[in-house]
Amino acid sequence: MPKSIKVSIVEDEAELRLEVERLINGAEGFRCLAAYPNAETALELLPKNPPDLLLMDINLTGMSGIDCVRKFRDAQSKLPIVMFTVYEDSDALFKSLMAGASGYLLKRAPRAKLLEALREIYEGGAPMSRSIARKVVEFFHQVSQLPPSVVQSAELQSLTAREQEILASLAKGKSYKEIAVDCKISGDTVRKHMARIYEKLHVHSRTAAILKYLGR
Amino acid sequence: MLGWGFPASARQFHIQNWHMEDGLPDGHITALAQTQDGYLWVGTPRGLARFDGIRFKVFKSEDTPALADSRITALLAGTHGGLWIGTADGGVAQIDPSGRFRSLPRPVLPGGSPTLAGSLAGDFPAQWLWSLYSNLAEDKEGTLWWCAAGRGVYRWQNAQWHDMSPFLTNGPGDPRLVCDFQGHPFVLKDGRLNSFQDGRWGEAESAGRIVGEFPVVSPARDGGIWVGSPEISWAQGGGRVRRFADHSWRQEVQPTPWTANSLRSQVTCLLNDREGHLWIGTMWGGVYHTDAGGSWQRLATEGSFSQGLITCLMEDRLRNIWVGTVGDGLYRVTKRPVTMVTLPAPAQENLVQTTCMTKDGSVWLGTDGAGAFRLRNGIWTDYAAAQGLTNQHVCSIFEDHAANLWVGTWGGLFRFENNHFTLVAGPPELRAIVLALFEDRAGGLWIGTRRGLICRRGGQYQPVILKPDRASIDIRAMAEDRSGNLWVGTVGDGLFCIRAGKVVAFSDSEKYPAADALALHCDADGVLWIGSLGAGLFRYLDGKFTAYTSADGLPSDSFNSLMSDDAGNLWASSENGVFGMDRKVIQRYVRGKNPPLLCRRLSLADGLANRACSGSGQPVAGRSMDGRLWFPNMRGVAVFDPSTVAIQRNEPHVVLESVFSDGQELPLAFSEGSDLSVPSSSWRFEFNYTVPDLSAPEHLCFRYKLESYDRDWVEAGNRRSAYYSKLPPGRYQFRVRAGGSDGNWHESARALSLRIVPRIWEVRWMQWVGAISLAGLLIAYVSILSRHRFKRRLELLQLQNAVERERTRIARDIHDHLGASLTQIALMSELPPGRAPDQRQVASQLTRISSKARAVMQTLNEIVWAVNPLNDNLPKLLDYICSMSEELCESAGLRCWQEVPTSLPPTPLNVDFRHNLVLAIREALNNSIKHANASEIWIRAFVKKDHLLVEVQDDGRGFDVNQRRAQGNGLNNLRARLDQIGGRAELASQPGHGTKVTFRASFTQN
Structure with missing residues (x-):
């Protein structure tokens, strides 16, 4: 039997935290390792008790979820973090992806969807919704507009043609499978490309200059 | 300015002095001239001064370019009105009649050099020589002649100098140039006299050698020229002053009046005045002149003037003599017209009250307390108690037509006969103080006393009652007019007139406004003149009184006596001197229209010993047989010849x-x-x-x-x-x-x-332009301001309105959408009491609750998104549309394809726009999902410059657009929504080929 995926959550709403914990615990192949009430506690306690996945609420009291993600990434943590949010605010979600999140989930998503997404991320997938894909494309478009000196000094990278193609197809509405077919590549390759895109995004997010320049 | 008074015996001249403190540029005067406009020009080594009688205006070379040198050495008034000026640098300047300065070019010396001929360079010679340095003269043609020491004689003709001196000897002496009164030029050089006649020079050999240095020449009134020559020297022997005319010496001043054997005896200048008197200025000896008798007088015996160094003499048009000195400034010598006749000792301190000229040529004077005096042929006889004059206070002396001499005194009336005074007997009024005596044409003698008036006819004395209610009236004056009426002047009771025996009182009524009438005089034109005490002079003609006071220019308002002279002038004595007026001028005078009366005043400067004149009765003043007028004065009697005094001034030249x-x-x-x-x-x-x-x-x-x-x-x-x-x-x-x-x-x-x-x-029109534009600007500003404010208020209202609408909408949305759903959830989650729940029912109930709750979350998401102002822009709108359509399609199981540009301009959109468009698109989507039986949906967005196009296309079964029923209300709703935001919704469909809804919304409808 595959071992259970250990999930920790950060959620400041007590009742919701309980519900989510129960949901995960009640799901096959999942186990809720810890449920932190805020980011500070998570930053402090999580390293001692590392999960496989972290589910992070965006709107937290005290430090925001996005900042928490950034802090984790600054600490060189490779932990996959999934943002958990009520509203689909693509700006905030994009920010969190920039900060280093690996995906997002809507709180109102059905149980099955929620668990499916968690499993996908655990397995290395890099889900990206259409709107996020568009935002990524726009972001890299802006990066390409920067003066070369800035780009060079920050060691930034732009998207490759394949990556751009994948993102464009995503934005249009194609599924990963369809993209693989269209591009005559395997689903794995697509996933790898997506992971690469995410990495680039994360790299860029760590560069203060770029952030400042793009006003994020 | 200093004015001298001399001792009584030598009071012939009034001398006035001006020096630097009065405005003269220097105390050394070198030349004098009077131009036709009346100005006196004074030349000094430090500039030219112009004198108008009050102020000096100085012209110097620094401020007058045409005057090259301020050192003036000669002045000549041109016959054509201007002034010629000779200066020390040898040049000649001119002031033309209009007042402009002009300098003449220098004459060219023989040999060609035009420069500074004969200038006083280096050491200046003795000061008195300055005025002799150069001479200017005009000959009978009006041509200017000029000579300068050390050089030649020139004539100015055709704007050029012509050298006139080739005939002159080359001796060391300086030439002297003069034109006689007939306009013939004479030049004296090195002892030789040359005259220029008929265009030629001829030596006046008959003049002989004129010996001596520094001779003086001057034109003579009797013809020819006066020549003063030192002979050997002035200091030794006194020199000679002779007149040369018609080729011979005609006259000589013998003996010379100045001290011989003295430096003072040097003659420096000569003047022959219009009366023929000769004036001679000396070096430090003052001025000598001949008097009317021909004997020599010294002008001053005391003071610095008596020892002045005289440089020049000039007579002005009014016969004043002007004297220039070295260091003493400028003097004006005016003959005093008035001589004072004083009583012999011991009566010198007594006042003369009355004068009477008798037919035998005597002048009788009555005094206060010293009796009467008679002057005849220069001999005084005094009359006092010894001659029967028991009262020495004589107020009135009168000779009637029968040559009887009547004397009014403080002790009554006396009659003088056979060298004896007899007191006249008569009514008691005769014993009163008799002040006035008068004889009418009928021969009646009128006696005015302090008690009243008495008339003597045919030897009978009859008192005349002037005012019945008055016990005594102080009578001072009487006169008879042409109609034979007798006028009586009193002190305190005014004026009376006796017409044909009837007494008319002119006082106490507005007719004669003064209380006193001290002097009465009826002139040759029949005009009655009345001098009052303090109220001025009155003129009575044809029943009308006209008053003249000091406000009209009279020197005084109180009069002692009035008298006419032969020339039609009225003379009056007052407490402020004696003055005369032209009667015609007074008659024409209207206060305010005519200038103040310009009287010919005789005061201290004219010889009057005292300003105040005496005499308060009648007769006061008198006229002697030689025509001279006698006015009693506080110091003696002022006597003058009115014909010499009543000078008609020229019309004032303003x-x-x-x-x-x-x-x-x-x-x-x-x-x-x-x-x-x-x-x-x-x-x-x-x-x-x-x-x-x-x-x-x-x-x-x-x-x-x-x-x-x-x-x-x-x-x-x-x-x-x-x-x-x-x-x-x-x-x-x-x-x-x-x-x-x-x-x-x-x-x-x-x-x-x-x-x-x-x-x-x-500039007036500029001011108007400025004012109008300012007003315009103001109006514009105010209107702009008000419009702006109005617009702001409107905007504010609109904003408030929008906010209110939005709040209302939100409230409604929340109420409508959420209220119902949450109610349902509440209902559904309640277990019915009693019965145990069916597992399957509960499961399905829970599923329903779950999906309802999810739907509520979706609605909430929408509301929150719509309300957030951060989403009021195009990128956020399209984002939302994409998310919404993706979610709807996914939950319905359809594929959703999206073609939305990634780079979007941040165009601002308002909440209505977003909301309505989103709802419209959702409705279109729902239509496709529910009714079209489609499997794929396309969402395409096109961003144009000013509008947005969104297409919602499905691959469902489509419908016939022409069939109205098929459309249903859906399309109308869509259209309505888009209308609200100023957009359009269009439907395109074909049965079997899907449906496409196109939404077009303009951005500018914000």
Whole structure:
């Protein structure tokens, strides 16, 4: 039997935290390792008790979820973090992806969807919704507009043609499978490309200059 | 200015002095001349001064370019009105009649050199020689002649100097040039006298050798020239003063009046005045002159004038003699017309009260307390108690037609017969103080006393009652007019008139307004003159009294006596001297219209010993057989010949001298008709004007007016300056008038036109333009402001309105959408009481609750998204549309394809736009999902410059667009929604080929 995926959550709403914990615990192949009430506690306690996945609420009291993600990434943590949010605010979600999140989930998503997404991320997938894909494309478009000196000094990278193609197809509405077919590549390759895109995004997010320049 | 008084015996002249403190540039006078306009020109080594009688105006080479040298050595008044000026550098300058300076070129010396001929270079010679240095003269053709020491004699003709001296010897002496009164030039050099006649020089050999250095020449009134020559030397032997005329010496001053054997005896200048007297100025010996008797007098015996170094002598048009000295300044010598006759000792301190000229040529004088005196052939006889005059206080002496001499005293009336005074017996009034005596044409003798009036006819004395209720009336004067009426003047009771025996009292009524009538005189024209005590002079004619007071220019308002002379002048004595007036001028005089009366005043300067005249009865003044008038004075009797005194002044020549603007002198325009232009920034203006009057300038009256500024003439009195400040822009004319002795105002020949040039903002039309544009700007500003404010308020209202609508909408949305759903959830989650729940029912119930709750979350998401103002832009809108359509399609199981541009401009959109468009798109999507039986949906967005296009296409079964029923209300709703945001919704469909809804919304509808 595959071992259970250990999930920790950060959620400041007590009742919701309980519900989510129960949901995960009640799901096959999942186990809720810890449920932190805020980011500070998570930053402090999580390293001692590392999960496989972290589910992070965006709107937290005290430090925001996005900042928490950034802090984790600054600490060189490779932990996959999934943002958990009520509203689909693509700006905030994009920010969190920039900060280093690996995906997002809507709180109102059905149980099955929620668990499916968690499993996908655990397995290395890099889900990206259409709107996020568009935002990524726009972001890299802006990066390409920067003066070369800035780009060079920050060691930034732009998207490759394949990556751009994948993102464009995503934005249009194609599924990963369809993209693989269209591009005559395997689903794995697509996933790898997506992971690469995410990495680039994360790299860029760590560069203060770029952030400042793009006003994020 | 100093005026001397001399001891009584030598009071013939009034001498006045001017020095540097009066404005002269120097105390050394080198030359004098009077031009036709009346100005006196004074030459000094430090400039030329112009004198109008009051002020000196100095011209120096520093401020007068045409005057190359300030050292003036000669002056000559040209016959054509200007002035010729000789200077020490050898040049000649000219002032033309219009006042402009011009310098003449230097004459060319024989040999060619035109420079400084004969200039006083280096050491200056002795001061007194300056005036002799160069001579200017005009011959009978009016040609200018000039000679300078050490050089030659020149004539100015055709704008050129012609050398006239080739005949002259080459000796060391300086030439002396003079023209006699007939205009013949004479030159004296090295002892030889040359005359120029008929265009030729001829030596006057008959003159012989004129021996000596520094001779003096001057034209003679009797013809020819006077020559003063030192012979051997002035100091030894006294020199000679002779007249040369018609080729021989005609006259000689023998013996010379000055001290011989003295340096003082050097003659420096000569003058032959219009009366024929000879004036001689000496070096440190003053001035000598001949008197009427031909004997020599010294002008001053005391003071620095008596030892002055005289440089020049000049007679002006009014017969004053002007004397220039070295160091003592300028003197004016005026003959005093009045001589004082004083009583012999011991009566010198007594007052003369009355004068009477008797037919035997005697002059009788009555005194206060010393009896009566008689002067006959220069011999005095006094009459007192010894001769029967028991009362020495004599107030009135009168000789009647029968040569009886009546004497009124404080002790009554006396009659003089056979060298004896007898007291006249009669009514008791005769014993009173008798002050006035008068004889009418019928031979009646009128006696005025302090008690009343008595008339003597046929030897009978009859008192005349003037006022029945008055016990005594103080009678002072009586006169008879042409109609035979007798006028009586009193002190305290005014004036009475006895007409055909009837007494008319003129006082106590408005007819004769004064209380006293001290002097009465009926002149040859039948006019009655009344002198009052303090109320002025009255003239009575045809029942009307006219008053003249000091306000009209009379020196006094109180009169002692009135008298006419042969020339039609009225003479009066008062407490302020004696003065005479032209009767015609007074008759024409109207106060305010005519200038103040310019009387010929005789005062201390004219020889009067005391200003106040005495005598308060009648007769007071008298006329002797030689025509002289006698006026009793507080010190003796003032006697003068009215024909020599009543000088008709020329019409006053009014001159506008200068104009100053802010202290800077403006150049007076010399041509008629041109304006003086001054910018309007000038603050102060000063106009200086004068009438050159060398006799009595202090009595002149002026009035001026600045046309376009002054409403009326401004009376300036004796002031010779007018001041104005801050004149507004415009054209002005300054006019000035002086009052003449003819009783009229005389205006200057030239009026000054002044133009104040306005600065640009003072020009009238510019001001209007400025004012109008300012008003326009103000109006514009106010209207813009108000419009702006109105717009702001409107915007504010609109904003408030929008906010309110939005709040209402939100409230409604929440109420509508959420309220119902949550109610349902509440209902559904309640287990019915009692019965145990069916597992399957509960499961399905829970599923329903779950999906309902999810739907509520979705709605909440929408509401929150719509409300958040951060989403009021295009990128956020399209984001939302994509998310929404993706979610809807996914939950319905359809594929959703999206073609939305990634780079979007951040176009701002308002909440209505977003909301309605989103709802419309959702509705279209729902239609496709629910009714079209589609499997794929396309969402395409196109961003244009000013609008947005969104297409929602499905691959469902489509419908026939022409069938209205198929459309249903859906499309209408869509259209309505898009209408609200100013957009369009279009449907395109074909059965079997899907449906496409196109939404078009413009951005500018915000």
